[in-house]
Amino acid sequence: MSSSDFRAGLRTGLPIVLSAAPFGALFGAVAVQNGQTWAEAALMSATVYAGASQLVGLELFGHHVQPWLVILSIFAVNFRHILYSAALTKYITHFTPFQKFFAFFVLTDPQFAESVKRGETGHTVSFAWYAGVGLIIYLPWLAVTILGAFLGNLIHDPKVIGLDVLLPIYFLGLVFGFRKRDNFIPVALVAAVGSVLAYRYIGSPWHVSVGALAGVLVAACLPVRETADASEEA
Amino acid sequence: MDTRFHLDMTLLIFAAAVATFATRIGGYVLITRMKKIPPRLDAALNAVPAAVLTTLVAPNFYAGGPEVKIAMAFALVVGLRFNVLTMLAAGWVVVMALRHGAGW
Numbered sequence: 001m002s003s004s005d006f007r008a009g010l011r012t013g014l015p016i017v018l019s020a021a022p023f024g025a026l027f028g029a030v031a032v033q034n035g036q037t038w039a040e041a042a043l044m045s046a047t048v049y050a051g052a053s054q055l056v057g058l059e060l061f062g063h064h065v066q067p068w069l070v071i072l073s074i075f076a077v078n079f080r081h082i083l084y085s086a087a088l089t090k091y092i093t094h095f096t097p098f099q100k101f102f103a104f105f106v107l108t109d110p111q112f113a114e115s116v117k118r119g120e121t122g123h124t125v126s127f128a129w130y131a132g133v134g135l136i137i138y139l140p141w142l143a144v145t146i147l148g149a150f151l152g153n154l155i156h157d158p159k160v161i162g163l164d165v166l167l168p169i170y171f172l173g174l175v176f177g178f179r180k181r182d183n184f185i186p187v188a189l190v191a192a193v194g195s196v197l198a199y200r201y202i203g204s205p206w207h208v209s210v211g212a213l214a215g216v217l218v219a220a221c222l223p224v225r226e227t228a229d230a231s232e233e234a
Numbered sequence: 235m236d237t238r239f240h241l242d243m244t245l246l247i248f249a250a251a252v253a254t255f256a257t258r259i260g261g262y263v264l265i266t267r268m269k270k271i272p273p274r275l276d277a278a279l280n281a282v283p284a285a286v287l288t289t290l291v292a293p294n295f296y297a298g299g300p301e302v303k304i305a306m307a308f309a310l311v312v313g314l315r316f317n318v319l320t321m322l323a324a325g326w327v328v329v330m331a332l333r334h335g336a337g338w
Contacts, residue, residue: 047251086261215285
């Protein structure tokens with residue numbers, strides 16, 4: 001483990017913590033209002049560790065939806081991680097099996113995006129760096145969940161203190177970090193239109209999977225650059 | 235079981251955790267079973283960050299009020315020159331100013 005890589009990872013994770021923390025606290029607050037105890041909310045943040053799906057899960061617990069349907073919905077909201085783990089694999093082939101297990105356990109949206117960014121700018125995605133990013137997101141996420149569960153009523157409306165814009169802006173910054181990639185404009189454009197249409201006509205949280213699949217399909221259908229003899233696989 | 239954990243809820247949480255972990259390792263399991271990655275699949279995987287992250291941004295812009303749209307647009311311009319923390323601060327200041335200063 002290189003401690004300078006670990007520290008670089010901590011620095012990478014810092015803006016992520018600041019933008020995600022309000023949502024961890026929001027989750028804790030909503031969890032208690034929906035009948036979870038603070039300990040159950042903490043357990044959920046510690047084991048599921050995927051904010052959007054945690055909130056969807058709570059919403060469904062609150063409506064006494066059948067357990068298998070709750071799990072299926074959580075799976076659907078987290079479907080994008082299948083794409084993440086497939087796309088991340090080439091950057092972490094040097095990890096040991098245990099390190100891979102840890103790496104996939106903490107694979108969140110920002111963790112994925114920052115890892116790909118680091119991998120393609122010529123750095124090795126070392127385990128020390130990855131663990132630095134992972135831990136500085138994971139531990140505060142757990143802490144603010146508990147804080148939110150106890151102080152829940154203080155952040156009843158995140159809009160009043162402007163917290164609602166932080167995460168979208170953070171993701172916006174990440175998206176633009178990929179603007180030099182092949183097919184960036186068509187992919188982002190189709191994903192944007194697809195997700196807005198799905199948001200409008202199907203409803204949240206399906207807009208994420210629908211929009212993402214649309215964008216990824218466009219990239220698969222556009223001409224492939226390097227190999228002239230790209231045979232049709234599908 | 236003490237009153238901090240209820241059996242039903244705890245089991246449900248663990249099931250949710252397993253379902254989530256399955257998505258997080260699923261792509262790895264699928265991709266390492268292939269001997270060779272077809273170029274079109276590779277192109278599709280390369281598009282994953284832009285495609286997925288865009289879906290986390292666009293609906294917020296679409297559904298947000300005018301103050302959110304202005305703050306996000308301003309943060310984008312700031313982000314072309316400065317780092318993410320500056321972007322976050324810029325967007326936050328704009329949305330707060332419009333909501334509390336301008337009363338939107």
